Amino acid sequence: MMLVILAILVWIGAWALNGWLTRGGRHRSPVVRTAVPLIFGATVLLVWELLVRGLEVPPAILPAPSRIGATFAGNLPILWGDFVQTILKGALSGLAIGVAAALVVAVLVDRYDVLRRGLLPVGSFMAALPIVGVAPIMVMWFGFGWQSKAAVVVLMVFFPMLVNTVAGLQDTTQMQRDLMRTYGAGYWPTLFKLRLPAAMPFVFNGLKVAFTLAMIGAIVAEFFGSPTQGIGFRISTSNGALQLDMVWAAILVGALAGSAVYGIISLIERGVTFWHPSQRT
């Protein structure tokens, strides 16, 4: 009971601290800006830990964060294998193929008006569908290995990327295109020197959406069959054995990988689209 009361006190204390930190002009300092979310995150973990211990929640329902951390640290080789299998082999290879295909098709769609009017509505429609449902079919076609996961990922990321890139290719003004004309630039120089660079903010927005979809696709496809490795495999087998600390550790791998790749994409975006207003701060 003591621990539960302590948890409540910690919550109130941290809330008051964050309230104090954000009042007045203090919230503008960069230290406070990073400290406040970190305090909040640490508080949630601490309250979780105290509540699980105080209420003696069985680990088969909700393991404490310390236990998840211990499992994570104790199973690093296994989890690294899962990371390689799901993220590097399944998600990223599928993402690369899907994005490349979408870029090529987007240029074609943009060039031919009939394709644009025909393919774009179909593409937006497909982007809203639960494409992850093709996972059992792909597992049947391409086997249990990473190839079937990559195939699911390709299908999932293709349409959002296509729709975003086509929108980006149309994001040049008449004035800019006229300027290219006065330089005597034909279709291809205009495409490579004006319209593709102008489309980059859209492409990166699509890429951020697509990467999350890629991880979802790769993990969910593993629920339908996988080698004895992979984040999805780890989650479904550990779940069956009620080893929830292992499930949480696998989800942690997914979360870390997701944030890391998101960060990398943002960095590349900053380099490529440095001229865009959203990057100039």
Next chain:
Amino acid sequence: MRRAVLPVLWVVMALLALWYVAAIPMNIREVVTEAERGGAEVWGGTAAERQDRSAWALALRNPSVALNGWAQERPRLPAPHQVAQELYASTIGEEVFGRRGFFQTGELSNRSLVYHAGVTLGATVVGFLIGAAAGVLLAIGIVHNRAMDMSVMPWAVISQTIPIVALAPMIIVVMNSVGVQGLLPKAVISAYLSFFPVVVGMVKGLRAPDRMQLDQMHTWSATQAETLWKLRLPASVPYLFASLKIAIAAALVGTIVGELPVQRGGLGARMLAGSYYGQTTQIWAALLMAAVLAAFLVWLMGWLERRTLRAMGVPA
């Protein structure tokens, strides 16, 4: 109208044609084996030798049987009309003419896709409503409280980059072990998935009014509640609907994935059952049903958006 519909029709027809063409090489190995068993002379040598030959070569050198690929019992890739037949048989066929259908027993047959789609739809809608409502409430809190904004917002944004749907099997199992079953665990997953897009979109929407408009409210000495009700909420409607469309699609995916571990009805359960028993046509029919459901839900959101904006007097 014609300019808009015709190209779409062409693309759809081209996709269907591609599908038919692809079905021939995909199914050719089974077709040839079957023909050989039936006593026909086939090109390609023995079964072992055929393994090494390409599917296209087998299809082109066995033209008399190749088209049987569109009529296989358990095809690797069913032809479109086979999927359509299965869809018809498991919806109208099962409910109207089937022994256990709605017209015979007054209840939906548990073998029909209508029943399974209903199970999925129920959990999706309940979860979506909970998630969207919670998301709007949190967004209002975030806009009015800087401590909440700075504490929660970064995490809400980060949470968009992680595959939350991976939590689904665990949530199902945990809620089962504490005795919560049926619709609720799935609804929790779809609520969770629809929550974050709504928070992020709604915060953007509530912040959409600019300094000038807020100052105007101030000069009228409007309270915070009045500003919220009369300025911020109306301004956020377009943002709200944009994120609701994303949220409801995510909620549907969440429900389908949530149906995988517990085989008690729903489109996800149908897909997994189809994959266990090699019933490809059943998977495709369930997939098509899920697509119809998703299209309906997104269309519904769009319709609500148009109605709301028109009622608010925004020119369409």
